[in-house]
Amino acid sequence: MAELKFATESDVEEEIARLLDSTAVRLAKKAEAIKNRRRQYMYQLRSYEKKGLEMLAKGIMMEDLESMFGGEIDGD
Numbered sequence: 001m002a003e004l005k006f007a008t009e010s011d012v013e014e015e016i017a018r019l020l021d022s023t024a025v026r027l028a029k030k031a032e033a034i035k036n037r038r039r040q041y042m043y044q045l046r047s048y049e050k051k052g053l054e055m056l057a058k059g060i061m062m063e064d065l066e067s068m069f070g071g072e073i074d075g076d
Contacts (some may be wrong), residue, residue, distance in 0.1 A: 007015070019025050060068070
């Protein structure tokens with residue numbers, strides 16, 4: 001039976017330093033950040049859709065927004 005080896009705090013810090021220097025870790029972190037950013041954008045668009053559908057159900061149209069909120073409509 002193999003002996004269990006517990007990592008010391010210095011072992012942990014060395015491993016963290018090694019991993020932070022790894023190209024593979026940086027690549028995976030970047031990919032994860034991009035994926036998360038796209039998901040957040042999707043959630044934001046879903047929220048806009050829900051709000052827009054509620055406004056449409058109330059009969060609010062694009063032309064009504066300027067008078068409701070003041071200012072110009074930028075189209076985005």
